Amino acid sequence: MSDTRAGFIALIGEPNAGKSTLLNRMVGAKVSIVTHKVQTTRARIRGVAMEGQSQLVFVDTPGLFQPRRRLDRAMVAAAWGGAADADVVVLMIEAHRGMSDGVKAILDGLGDLGDRRIALAINKIDKVKSETLLALTQAMNEAFAFEKTFMISAEKGHGCDTLRAWLAQAVPLGPWLYPEDQLSDLPMRMIAAEMTREKLTLRLHQELPYQLTVETENWEERKDGSCKIDQLVYVMRDGHKGIVLGNKGETIKAVGQAARAELEEFLGRKVHLFLQVKVRPNWLEESERYDEMGLNFKDGNS
Numbered sequence: 001m002s003d004t005r006a007g008f009i010a011l012i013g014e015p016n017a018g019k020s021t022l023l024n025r026m027v028g029a030k031v032s033i034v035t036h037k038v039q040t041t042r043a044r045i046r047g048v049a050m051e052g053q054s055q056l057v058f059v060d061t062p063g064l065f066q067p068r069r070r071l072d073r074a075m076v077a078a079a080w081g082g083a084a085d086a087d088v089v090v091l092m093i094e095a096h097r098g099m100s101d102g103v104k105a106i107l108d109g110l111g112d113l114g115d116r117r118i119a120l121a122i123n124k125i126d127k128v129k130s131e132t133l134l135a136l137t138q139a140m141n142e143a144f145a146f147e148k149t150f151m152i153s154a155e156k157g158h159g160c161d162t163l164r165a166w167l168a169q170a171v172p173l174g175p176w177l178y179p180e181d182q183l184s185d186l187p188m189r190m191i192a193a194e195m196t197r198e199k200l201t202l203r204l205h206q207e208l209p210y211q212l213t214v215e216t217e218n219w220e221e222r223k224d225g226s227c228k229i230d231q232l233v234y235v236m237r238d239g240h241k242g243i244v245l246g247n248k249g250e251t252i253k254a255v256g257q258a259a260r261a262e263l264e265e266f267l268g269r270k271v272h273l274f275l276q277v278k279v280r281p282n283w284l285e286e287s288e289r290y291d292e293m294g295l296n297f298k299d300g301n302s
């Protein structure tokens with residue numbers, strides 16, 4: 001019998017580095033929203049990929065940037081926390097932007113991650129010439145001793161198979177973290193939650209760009225072929241609840257309609273979507289929601 005492997009992989013990098021695009025490519029489904037707006041990803045959304053006998057659990061962290069406000073600090077802490085929880089960390093940088101100040105700041109923080117395996121993925125190689133790429137690879141490896149450097153285009157797929165194959169042997173030996181029969185359901189719940197969050201983000205613009213999170217609480221297949229999905233929208237403060245609901249509930253209603261339409265198109269059948277808004281001040285730090293998905297994250301990522 002061959003040995004199984006499983007582990008957590010954190011993709012870290014500046015906002016817009018292409019983390020979500022890579023995650024989607026690795027997992028093969030729309031688990032994380034990709035937009036042109038920076039900082040759309042702020043919870044540790046994960047996707048699970050199988051590669052041979054290895055189970056790769058991706059932790060998609062928020063972009064790492066210079067924190068200005070308190071919430072920014074919480075996001076950056078969450079990103080580093082994700083990395084500290086992971087078995088393998090992949091730093092993604094943009095080939096055409098090179099060693100920006102933001103990248104330098106991340107390099108400074110990498111030393112604190114201890115002895116986990118850290119690789120470099122230079123993304124968007126479609127945007128630069130090979131000389132630029134070689135010089136950047138050299139400069140980055142002089143700044144930090146990466147175990148491996150990958151040159152990829154998350155969007156076009158170049159180098160992604162090689163990266164995935166390396167990850168498959170880099171995660172530790174051990175039993176799978178998700179039972180095989182859960183793998184199909186889990187991404188759907190996450191995808192459904194992401195669709196609603198995407199609609200909320202688009203609708204609320206600047207008001208609450210990342211202070212909310214969505215969870216799929218219940219998923220029920222009905223005899224008539226439709227499905228009923230219950231979701232909770234968590235906001236940080238009471239005041240935010242009113243904004244999300246809108247005047248006479250019109251905002252949440254419009255969000256629900258838009259999300260339902262997208263879900264119906266995606267699933268190819270009728271969907272009944274129910275949204276409920278709840279205040280949960282510390283959702284960013286709470287790990288119990290991850291436990292609910294059958295995962296145990298270690299403590300200490302404040």
Ligand SMILES: Nc1nc2c(ncn2[C@@H]2O[C@H](COP(=O)(O)OP(=O)(O)OP(=O)(O)O)[C@@H](O)[C@H]2O)c(=O)[nH]1
Binds near residue numbers: 034036041123156
């Ligand atoms: N040219 C090119 N564009 C890419 C590539 N990979 C990603 N992009 C684009 O870069 C932008 C940002 O990608 P995302 O995947 O959203 O980046 P992110 O790192 O998840 O961003 P945050 O969620 O803000 O942290 C998108 O417009 C992508 O289409 C690539 O290989 N080449």
